[in-house]
Amino acid sequence: MNRKQTKVLVLGAALAFWPLCSAVLLAQEKEEKAEDEEAKTLENLVDDYEAVVRGRALWLSDRKHAGKFLEYRDVPRYGSVDRLEFGNRKRSTDEYYFRIKGKDVGQKDEHVDFEAGHYGTFDLDVTWDRLPHRFGTGGSTLYRGLGSGRLTINDQIQTDLQATSAANQSSQLLRYLDQSQDLGIDNAMLQSDRVGALLEWYQFDPVRLTVDVDLERRDGIRPMGASFGHGRDTVELLEPIDYWTFNTRGAVSYAQGPFDAEAFYRFGFFHTGEESLTFDNPLRITDTVGIAGTGRVSLYSDNTTQEFGLKAGYNITKEMRLAGNANWAIDQSDVEVLPYTSNLAFVRGAGTGPLSNRAPYDLYNAANLPDRNFDGQVLTQSYDLSLAGHVVDPVEYKLYGRYFVKNDLREQMTFPGRIRLDAQWDTLPVRWKNDHYDYSKGQGGLETTFHLPWILSRLKPAYELTLVRRQNRAADRTIENAVKLDLETDWNQYIATDVGAGFSSRDARRWEELTDRPPTNLRWMRRYDEASRNRYDFHVNTSLTPVSWFSSNLGYRFQHDDFDARFGVNDMEWQEISVEGTVHANPDVDINIFYVHDRYDTFQEAREWRAGAGPFFFTDPDSALGSLKDSNSNWTALTKERVHTIGLSPTWRFLPQWGVTGSYGFSWNETRIDLASTNSGRLVDDYNPYEPTDLRKADDSLRHSLNLELDYEQNEWVEFYAGYGYDFFTSRQDTYRRATNVTMTNNGTYAGSYLLNLGYEDAQVHLAYLGLGIKF
Numbered sequence: 001m002n003r004k005q006t007k008v009l010v011l012g013a014a015l016a017f018w019p020l021c022s023a024v025l026l027a028q029e030k031e032e033k034a035e036d037e038e039a040k041t042l043e044n045l046v047d048d049y050e051a052v053v054r055g056r057a058l059w060l061s062d063r064k065h066a067g068k069f070l071e072y073r074d075v076p077r078y079g080s081v082d083r084l085e086f087g088n089r090k091r092s093t094d095e096y097y098f099r100i101k102g103k104d105v106g107q108k109d110e111h112v113d114f115e116a117g118h119y120g121t122f123d124l125d126v127t128w129d130r131l132p133h134r135f136g137t138g139g140s141t142l143y144r145g146l147g148s149g150r151l152t153i154n155d156q157i158q159t160d161l162q163a164t165s166a167a168n169q170s171s172q173l174l175r176y177l178d179q180s181q182d183l184g185i186d187n188a189m190l191q192s193d194r195v196g197a198l199l200e201w202y203q204f205d206p207v208r209l210t211v212d213v214d215l216e217r218r219d220g221i222r223p224m225g226a227s228f229g230h231g232r233d234t235v236e237l238l239e240p241i242d243y244w245t246f247n248t249r250g251a252v253s254y255a256q257g258p259f260d261a262e263a264f265y266r267f268g269f270f271h272t273g274e275e276s277l278t279f280d281n282p283l284r285i286t287d288t289v290g291i292a293g294t295g296r297v298s299l300y301s302d303n304t305t306q307e308f309g310l311k312a313g314y315n316i317t318k319e320m321r322l323a324g325n326a327n328w329a330i331d332q333s334d335v336e337v338l339p340y341t342s343n344l345a346f347v348r349g350a351g352t353g354p355l356s357n358r359a360p361y362d363l364y365n366a367a368n369l370p371d372r373n374f375d376g377q378v379l380t381q382s383y384d385l386s387l388a389g390h391v392v393d394p395v396e397y398k399l400y401g402r403y404f405v406k407n408d409l410r411e412q413m414t415f416p417g418r419i420r421l422d423a424q425w426d427t428l429p430v431r432w433k434n435d436h437y438d439y440s441k442g443q444g445g446l447e448t449t450f451h452l453p454w455i456l457s458r459l460k461p462a463y464e465l466t467l468v469r470r471q472n473r474a475a476d477r478t479i480e481n482a483v484k485l486d487l488e489t490d491w492n493q494y495i496a497t498d499v500g501a502g503f504s505s506r507d508a509r510r511w512e513e514l515t516d517r518p519p520t521n522l523r524w525m526r527r528y529d530e531a532s533r534n535r536y537d538f539h540v541n542t543s544l545t546p547v548s549w550f551s552s553n554l555g556y557r558f559q560h561d562d563f564d565a566r567f568g569v570n571d572m573e574w575q576e577i578s579v580e581g582t583v584h585a586n587p588d589v590d591i592n593i594f595y596v597h598d599r600y601d602t603f604q605e606a607r608e609w610r611a612g613a614g615p616f617f618f619t620d621p622d623s624a625l626g627s628l629k630d631s632n633s634n635w636t637a638l639t640k641e642r643v644h645t646i647g648l649s650p651t652w653r654f655l656p657q658w659g660v661t662g663s664y665g666f667s668w669n670e671t672r673i674d675l676a677s678t679n680s681g682r683l684v685d686d687y688n689p690y691e692p693t694d695l696r697k698a699d700d701s702l703r704h705s706l707n708l709e710l711d712y713e714q715n716e717w718v719e720f721y722a723g724y725g726y727d728f729f730t731s732r733q734d735t736y737r738r739a740t741n742v743t744m745t746n747n748g749t750y751a752g753s754y755l756l757n758l759g760y761e762d763a764q765v766h767l768a769y770l771g772l773g774i775k776f
Contacts, residue, residue, distance in 0.1 A: 054083035054719075056771030063185075065137045067729035067763035068703060070185055074108035074132050075767070081105040082771070087115075095119065108132040108191065125198045134189040135223055136758035140180040142282060146187070147221050147240050149299075151279040158285035158293075169283055173754060188758055190220035190241055206256040210264075212249040218242075223758050228281050228292040235282060235295075236756040242273035243300060258315035268305035275299055275335075282754050301335040320389035331378040376410030396449040405440040438471040456490040460500075470530070478530065480506040498541040508532040508564070532564040552581040575599040588653040593646075600641040635692050636676050641699070644668040662708040671699035671733075700732035701760075719773035727765040 057079040060066075066075075087099030098116040105112065110130050117123040143151040157176055164172050194216040201209040224239040251264035278296045287293045311325030386400040445464035452459055466480040482504035490496045508531055537559040545551045561572040580594040646666040653659040675692035704726070711721035 049086070049088050050776060051087075052083060052085040052773070052775040053081070054771060054773040055079060055081045056721075056723075056769045058767060058769035061766035062763060065761050065763045066185070066727070066765045067137055067760045069705075069727040069729070069763065069765045070137075071134055071760075072109070072131065074104075076107055079769075080107055083773075121203045122199065122201045124200075127194075127196045129192075129194045131192045131194075132189055133192070133222075134185050136188055136760050137185050137763070138761045139183050139188060139756045139758040140177050141183060141238065141756050142176060142180055143238065143279065146238050147242070149240060149274040149277050151237060151277070153280040153282055155285055158280065158282065161283045162285055173282060183758070188221060188223075188238065190218060190222050193217045193219075206254055208253045208255075210249075210251040210253070212247075212251075214245075214247045216245045218245075223756060226277070226279060226295055226297050228295045235279070235754040237277070237279055238756070239277060239299070240274045244271045245269075259312070260314075261312040262310070264307075264309050266305070266307040266309075268307075270300070270303050272300040272302060275301055298335070301333050303331060303333040305329060305331050317389070319391075320387070322385075322387050324383070324385040326384075327380075327382045329380045331380070333376060376408070379407045379409055381405050394451040394453070396451075398447040400443075400445055400447075402443040403441070406438065408437050440469045442467045458486075458488040460484075460486040460488070466506075468529075476509050478506055478508040478532075480504055482535075494545050496543045498539070500539050502535075502537045504535045506531075506533050506535075531569075534562045536560045536562075549584045549586075550581070552579070554579055569602065570605050571601070571603045573599075573601045590651040592649045595647075596643075596645045598641075598643040600639070600643075602637075602639045604637040604639070638674040639698075640670075640672045640674075642670040657713050658710070659713075660708065660710050663706075665703075665705040667701075667703045669699060669701045670697070672696055673698045697733050702728075702730050702732060704728040717774065717776055719775075721771045721773065723767075723769050723771070725765075725767035727767075728763070729760060730762040731760055733759075 058075070060075050060077070063070075063075070063077070081102065082104060084102035084105055085100065088095075088097055096116070096118045098114070101113040101115075103111040108130055109132055110128075112128045114126045115124070142153045142157060144153070145151050161169055161172060161176075194214070196214045197212070199209075199211045218241050220241050221238040222241060224237050225234060226237050227234045245268070247266065247268040249264055249266040251262055253262040254260065276296060276298050278294055281291075281293050281295065284291055284293050307327060307329035309325060309327040311323070313321060313323035315321050382402070382404045384400070384402050386398060388396075388398040390396045443464060443466045445462065447462045448460065450459040450461075451457075462484040464482045466478075466482070468478045468480075470476060482502065484500065484502040486498065486500035488496075488498045537557075539555070539557045541553065541555040543551070543553050555576070555578040557574075557576045559574045563569050563571065575598070577597045578594065579596075581592070583589075583591040585591070644667065646664075648664045649662065651659070651661045673695040675694055677691050705728075706726040707723070708725075709721055709723040711719060713719050
């Protein structure tokens, strides 16, 4: 074949295969283009969105007796998602955005947050929180029906205890408690679930609309104390918790120029599944007068709240602003009054006086309750007004006034009779009425700041006057004057100090000093905020930065309350010493260390609320006024509590990809209660004539907590980490056992409480984990 023929053959073959070649080339070109578009789409996706996932697998050495380690947390058996985030990156004004955040997802203490919105139009934030609270790791109970409104004990146990002599009942009860089933950490706990949503709409600037909704559910049990009557017949129970709380709030606000204002309305609703709790007496299955076989207490009631408020502010000048607000709220409750008694030893019949146990009414029929129960309304109002600014440059001021009033709108209720101390039916006309508790409080004050020209000092004197008036309480009215003085000084770039002191004096007028109205049955009540007292407080803080890589702060706080001796609590004192230091050795090393020491002292003077011939016995409420004054009887108590806390937190990035973080905490709590009887030891003079035994370790405990984590960042996308945690807790109190009666006197007499004692057992916990984090 010559050269010409060869050219013709090659050209013919090329023409024959051209369509195929074209198709192959076209397909290849389309494939490359698709790959480029896919790569571009993936790149845009990564540019538009970001995500973080951080999960770990873990091992826990002691789950059942983890003590304080598990008090507010839930540790899953196999692993958890510590952190979860997903959302878009771009934040321009013409786009929608969203972000989901999760913490400890899948556990009982998880948190999830969802944010979304459109820039310049609206923001939406929805959250969900779960929080468990365990009350202890020990404790036994004879009761069945936990979590319900009826707690029962096996009748055979009660029969056995009732047949046991009084001297041996306590020890026999403890044997039954020791044989009962341990509650464990998953039974004695309370679970809270909360959902909240907040919507802010500001498209109509300068007007903004806000809607806030909050719903919480609490379910579980928690310890409480209850009584079958006065005396030593008390018991520690597990209270059923089953209620919903709902709140919603809508507001309209306006802000433009020197003026801003807001109006809002809030509605709240509370619903409970258990309004009362009935429980068996461990020591008795049948009733006798004064010793009930069952007890009953009120818990909670359904109620609603409606509130309306207005607030506004106006910048009079650049240096002066006037602001105020007013709120009105009404609370409505629906409370069912409990039957008079659960003691079946009271029989229907004609009452013959205070010592009769025959009631003229059927005490177990709700129809015999008063026509008016405790359903009612409470109206509250509050008003605030303030003027702030400065007259001359170095002087700032704030002048304010507040007024709050609470009116009880319930109508008074009269009972046809009453039972005293769960032992006697009283047919006397009952003056224990539904007395109104009206309350008003007015405050006014002046806060100033003087910028002194020397050494950058600020002098802050302040004065406040408080006037309170109450109806049907121990103190009809109180007047309090309070002054404060602070001096903040920046001496130089290395040292700054803050020194301040305050004094307040409250004068409370009591019922026996008043002549304008007769006292009521509530006159003997004493409250901390209804007592005359003087308060002294002082604080000093010093910040030191001697070198660029070290800073520290030293602080001391002191507060002493000197109460009127007639109140019962004479003195309360609190002191705190704190030391904190931070070391920045280099950009890769940070070390923070602190120490805090708190001291609490409370002196309780002996007193007894008594009228008549017997101890803790009340005659007619409006008689024998003088005998209800303070008496030097019962026990005095001096409580001393000391708390030490030490913490250390280092951070070290020792290589570009390697780092370690850690923390160590140590706390030591000591509580001592010194008890003494200042009376003659005779029952006629002292309700408890025994000499008490001091509690030298009333609430002592010791705890160590260590956490270490090593992380490795392979690149900006992937992270590996490993950690170890150690927790040690020991209770060193005198009275702790799984179940016990507390010995309180030198002759062995116990305090009379049948204790469940949900304390924390000694525990050592080891926690190790391996984790992986991915982000883009």
